[in-house]
Structure formats: structure tokens, C-alpha cells
Amino acid sequence: MAGVYCARDLHFPNTVKLVAIKEMMMHTDDSLLRDSIIQNFEREANILASLSHPAIPHIADYFTRGDRSYLILEFIQGKDLEKIINDTPGFIPEDQVIKWALEICDVLYYLHNYHPKPIVFRDMKPSNVMIDNNSHVFLIDFGIAKVFETGVKGTMIGTEGFSPPEQYRGEATPQADIYSLGATLHYLLTKVDPREEPPFTFHERKVRSVNQDISEEFENIINRAVRYKPEERYSNILEMKTALDRCLHGSRPAHRAEKSLDETASSNDVFSVRPVWIFECEDEIRQAPYYYNDMVYVGAYDRNLYAINANTGKMEWKAPTEGGIASKPAVLENAIYFGSEDKKLYSLYLKDGSLKWAYSTDDAIRSSPRIYNKVIYIGSDDGRLHAVSAESGHALWKIEAAGPVRSSVLVDDDLLYFGCEEGDFYCASLSGEIKWRNKTKRAVTSSPAVYQEEVIFASLEGHLFALDKNSGWIIWRYRMQKGSISSPLVFKDYVYVGSADGYLYCVDVFRPVEKWKFKTGGQIAGSPAVYEENIYCGSTDGYLYCLDATNGRMVWKYKTEGPITGSPVLFSHMLYIGSMDHRLYAIKV
Amino acid sequence: MNNNAIIHYQAAFAQSIGKQRDHNEDSIYVNTGLSFDNSGVKAFGLFIVADGMGGYVAGEAASSAATNASAVSLIKNMMIPFISDVMTDNMMSLHEAMEKSITDAQQAVVNLAPGGGTTIITGLLLDHQLTLAHIGDSRAYFIGRDGSIVYLTKDHSIIQKLIDTGEISEDEALSHPNRNYLYKAVGRDNSVKADIVTHVFRNDSRLLLCSDGLWGVVNENKIIKIVSKAKNIQIACDQLVAEANKAGGPDNISVILVESREIAV
Secondary structure, eight states: OEEEEEEEOTTOTTSOOEEEEEEEEOOOOOHHHHHHHHHHHHHHHHHHHHOOOTTSOOEEEEEEETTEEEEEEEOOOEEEHHHHHHHSSSOOOHHHHHHHHHHHHHHHHHHHTOSSSOOOOOOOOGGGEEEETTSOEEEOOOSGGGGGOOSOTTOOSSOTTTSOGGGGGTOOOHHHHHHHHHHHHHHHHHOOOGGGSOTTOGGGSOHHHHOTTSOHHHHHHHHHHTOSSGGGSOSSHHHHHHHHHHHHHSOOOOOHHHHHSSOHHHHHHHTTOOEEEEEEOSSOOOSOOEEETTEEEEEOTTSEEEEEETTTOOEEEEEEOSSOOOSOOEEETTEEEEEOTTSEEEEEETTTOOEEEEEEOSSOOOSOOEEETTEEEEEETTTEEEEEETTTOOEEEEEEOSSOOOSOOEEETTEEEEEOTTSEEEEEETTSOEEEEEEOSSOOOSOOEEETTEEEEEOTTSEEEEEETTTOOEEEEEEOSSOOOOOOEEETTEEEEEOTTSEEEEEETTSSOEEEEEEOSSOOOSOOEEETTEEEEEOTTSEEEEEETTTOOEEEEEEOSSOOOSOOEEETTEEEEEOTTSEEEEEEO | OOTTEEEEEEEEEEEEOOSSOSSOOEEEEEEEEEEEETTEEEEEEEEEEEEEESSHHHHHHHHHHHHHHHHHHHIIIIIHHHHHTOOOTTOOOHHHHHHHHHHHHHHHHHHHSTTOEEOEEEEEEETTEEEEEEESSOEEEEEETTSOEEEOOOOOBHHHHHHHTTSSOHHHHHTOTTTTOBSOOBTSSSOOOOEEEEEEOOTTEEEEEEOHHHHTTSOHHHHHHHHHHSSSHHHHHHHHHHHHHHTTOOSOEEEEEEEEEEEEO
């Protein structure tokens, strides 16, 4: 119930002197209550008038007219931190945040040591901190508006998300301001608004799980400031300032971001990840391999499908096609199935790779086969989804899609789900009848995943979608910074998906809320894989990453010699992944 | 479900001022329906409970303003497209439509009930997807026919947080001076963000939406017992309200129960 005006002071007719006028309204007809509100207001205005600090706007006057009271304050040209957070693309650099934090510490030190009585600001949050055009800090809004809020169920003291627990018991000590400053810094660095998170949960949401560019030292300072118990925080603001000062000027190690990506050769030594074997073919491996019965099958751009012994890495056979293979194979009984850019779907006998049958489509096949009830479902660049008998290699039916089908089909509850390059997403019956379709703005190359009643996939328009699997209605969508062709993985109520923006995202399966994201140095095109609580994914920066599924912390990474666009496959503590360096790696996990 | 049956939602509700208040600050909204088209029969429902605060006029005005505004918003953005079966590439997702309904509710409270605030719990059923949006301490539960209860929302109350972190015990909470303290309410801040989540609504359970006038005085076991034993959901609603009044009725009481029914055709 307050407004702020920018006004010109007409006492100075020959110059433009701007002031800020803060207007506060009373919502009561009770005259006793009114008098007490006005008294409180005047007391607060007098306190404000007695303060003198470069980071506190000067107060020029105050008065009350009718049911409104006014404060005339120095006008600050600049932006508040809330607006800076919203206007900054990406993250605000650590050094900048520390510099502001140091100035805030200065003014809080002034307030906390004020005589005759220390002043607790009580409402430290980004929208109450102005940054002027010279990048200096001003504290605005001295909670003076609060005397206008009368006893109502639910009235807040301080601001939800930024206030410490003890403030709800009516305690206001300097430790409360330390907590709120910690909360403000957390928001500045992560852009995760604490008002949208359960209160007092900063310890569950460490800064570096969101923003890996931040030093551990700075993260530790924030962690200590936002401790639940006041006595575990800094004992005074000066102590916090000293820590921040040391963080900015002290001999801290280089930021992780600065050293992460160019340390190629040494990083494999750092994490001591060693492949058990490496198999080399003649061209790039762009898709995931398939594991079956102690064998790993993988297609390469050298046009061959390779059958490799999973224990030794020795080739048992290879079978040529007439095009590059960008399709992950699948096995049924005694045969293996995969597509090739030569437009054909192949079926080869597992024992020696001899041809069982080949089925022709009208364009390159870049999608992977799915097998259900002895029928192979596979998309083709000819704009169709083909259903082919596994036994005979004859077409059962085809669905005409709006564009090339590179997405691989998901079969669930006797229904088929797939996307196409024109952005349409389809649900069809096993007999090829379209049940529903939904349209996204750009290509859906990603292959869907299903969880309970939701079907989940990514689109090149930059959204991760969750649709009702029965009707196709959009339940939620989650915005990524760039488009994605990565196929989502669902594990324990969370969706894991990569994007061209380089992030691997972990998003709640029931709502578009991010749990964590991890930045790689390239794009993530493949699907992540999970094995014993760890998430594995490759990136075009050449690394295979192993991340802790619960918090997105990197456990290790392994550098290959080329970009990785495929997905890892895990079986019995072994991980198999191909890279564009022409190699298939087998790594013990 | 057999092929000759259709599912639809049936709802019942009950409300009471309680025994200790002289006015009702709660508002509710109930709407169920069916539509038929080429792809079959679609069932839908929209249910809202809001518990106003802020004194005599403001509280009542806030809860009804929020309830009506969010109902209108959801009917326009979700139910009409759902019935007309129009899917466009710039359609809102369910969660976005829920968010919009809360923003609209917020705006309505600021305009129509300045100074007032309200909780809100909204349940939107489209086919068997239940999407909930909530702010404050009005609650949603699934009550299974097997006697199970699943608490679907988490109160935005400081007391809940203090209990969760072990700061105070459940017993202490009952007499805590900040017992009614919410850290989120519609109309009380410039921007307010609801918790939004989608659940599958199964045939074997019932959905209960209620204000703290019910859950604050009638314990979960009693709620389960009443709902499972009652002949139908209307009787259950009436008995729940009577039970809250029997326990002193310190606050306004609002209850909505929803179940899915199979009808042979």
C-alpha cells in the first residue's frame, strides 16, 4: 500500500533537483489505531533523519495529509538489485557481487553500531538495495512502511525467503541482517528466488550446484551467513566483511570455470579414469551402442555395424551398409535391427552379422528402432513412421508425419509416441491410427520418455514438455536457454535432459522446477544415462561426465579426442560410449 | 473401465461459519462437467477453497474476489479450449494456466479488496490429471477407499516450517502465538507464486479440499473414518463440518469432496 514518485523540488527553480517521494496509505477508520500509526511513522522518520552514511539516502522532509503519509528522500539514479538480477543475461560475476556485499557490510556495520541503540535493518533483500550509476550501494526502504500494516492473520515481518527463522518469533538482532544478506547474495549468484522456495532451505540449495563459476570460499561465506541457528552465523557483520574481503583479495585459487576446459590432457589423470579397452573404427560414432549378452553393438559413420566382445574389446564381426549409421541398434531373439543413412532398416543375424532382411524407406534413417510384440517401429527422413514385421521385414503400416521422423518411438500401454522435424508430436495406436497430436514450434528430434500419466520430450524451440499421455494436453513446460535434441531420462521423480546451451538439467517430473543444472563446455545432444545414483552424459566438448544425481556435483569427467553426441550405455559396472574421435570406450564405473 | 462406461466427476461440499466467528471469510467454487466429441468423452472439474483474512469486510471480499477471478481465468484459458478441443502451438500448459489464475486472483484482491489477503487451493481436473495450485494453509488430500490419506499440499505457514526443522513440537505448535502466521498469501505481496503440481487422480480415491477450519480441529484419522464410513460424499461433507463444530468450531469451515464415478451407457 505504498507508492514511490519521482518529483522535482520547486524550491530550486533554476536547476532540476529531483527527489523521491514515498507515499503510504492507512487502511483503518479506527482513530486510535490511526494515531498510533502516525506516531510510529514520525518516530521512524526521525530515526532516518538522524542517520548519516553515504549508502543511506538523505531524508529531506516528512508529513501526513488525511489518510496518507509522505517521506521526501534523496533521489538515487540507478537500479535496484532485483532489477539487475532480472536484466542480467547469465550470472553476475563473483567479484562484482563481493564488491557490493562489502559496501552493504559497511552500512550494516554503521547501523548495528549506532548510538544510543543499534538499528537492525530487518528487511535486507535485493529490491531494497539500489546500485547507483557509479556502482555504489544505497539501502532504501527502512521498513518504515511496516508501521502501516496492522495486525492481520498472515502479515509478514521482513520478506518471505529473506528473513531468518528467529524473526518470526519477533526477534530482531544483527544476526537477522547477516542471514538476510546471505540470502540476498545467494539470490544474486544463483538467480533462484528464495521467495519461491520453502523457507530456510539454503543449505539444501548450495550456490555452486547452480552456478559453478563461484569459488568454494564465497559459497562457504554464504552458507555460514544463512545458518538456521543465529549463533552459528557470523557473530557480527565485521567478521563477515573480513571473510568477504579475504575472498576478493586473498590468495584464493583460480575459479573452477577458468581452469575447467583447457586442462584437457591432465584432467583424465586428475580423476584417474582409465578405459578398460578402446575400440577404434574408421569414422565417427554418433549414436549410442547396444549391449546384449556380453557383446556391444555399435554403428559408425564408416557405414559398418560392429559387434565387439564386451569383455575384451575385440571385434567379432562387422557388417557393411551403404550409408553412415546414426541409429542405435536393438536386439530381438537371434537378430539385431538398425537403420542406416542408405535409407534401409537392417536385420542381421547376431551370430555372424549375415543379412536376415533389409527394408527400404524413401530417405535416410536417423532414428533408432523400437521393438514391441515382434514389430519394429522406426522413423525415416521420408516423413513416415514405419511398422515392420521383425520376422519377415514387411511393412505392416506407415504413418505420414508432417516432416522427417528422427525421434525414436516410445511404446507405452499399447500406444506409440514420437516427434517429427516439423515440430509435431504424435500418439498413435499399435495399428497406426493417430490418437492425438500436439504441435510445438520447432523440431522434436528428442525421443520421449514416459512417467506415470506424463509423456516427456524436448524440442528445438527450447522447451522440455510434459504432456498428458492420454489427451496430449500440455501439463507443464520448462524453458531451457537453447533448443534440445537430447532425449530425457526419468529417474526417481526427476527428469534429466541435456540441451544445446551446454547444460544438463535436472527438473521435477511433476512441475517445471529445476533441481539443479550442470554446465558442460559444449552442447549435449545425447540422452543421459543413470547407474547407481550417478548420471552419465557426453558433451560436444569431448568429455564424458559423471554427476551425482542428487545435487549435480561432478564426480569425474573423462576426455575423449572428439565431440560426444551419443549416449552412454551401462551394464554390470561397465560404461560404453562412442565419440566422434572414431572410438568406442569401455570404462569401469 | 469397460468400453461401455464413461467416467465423470461428482462433487459435494459443505460450509459453516463455525461457533466462534460472526462472519464467513471462506469462499468456495465447485464445477464439474462432461463433454462429448469424436475422440470420446472427456470429464473435467474445477474446485476452489479460499480462506480470507484481514478483518470483517476485507477478508470476505478477498476470498471471493480471488475465487471468482481464478475460476474465470481457468475457464477461459483451460476449460474452454479443453471442451472445444483446439490445440494450437501457443497454448498455455496446465501449469502456466494455473499460474495465470493465481496472478489474476492476486490482481482481483488488490483491486477489489485492498488490504485483504486470502489463502487459495485450486484443483483442476482434466481427464484424470489433477493439477493443484495453492498458497497459504488451505489443503488438499487424497483419501483412499482403503483408508489411506495422502497430504498433497504443504502449508505456507511458519509454524509448519518450525515443526519441520524441529524448532518446536507439534504440541507447542497448537498454542504458539504465531500459529496463524502465513508467509505467503494472495494479496499480501507484489508477486506471489503458488506451488503447482500435477497428480494422477485414481478411481480408488477421493479428493478433499478444505480450509484450516477443518484440518486445524479434526485430526486425520477422524477425517478418514468419516469419509470412508459415510454413505456418500455429501453426507461425508456434512459430517466433517459437524465434527469441526463439535470440536469448538473456532474458525470458518469449508469442505469439498470429489470422486470419480463410472456410468454405464
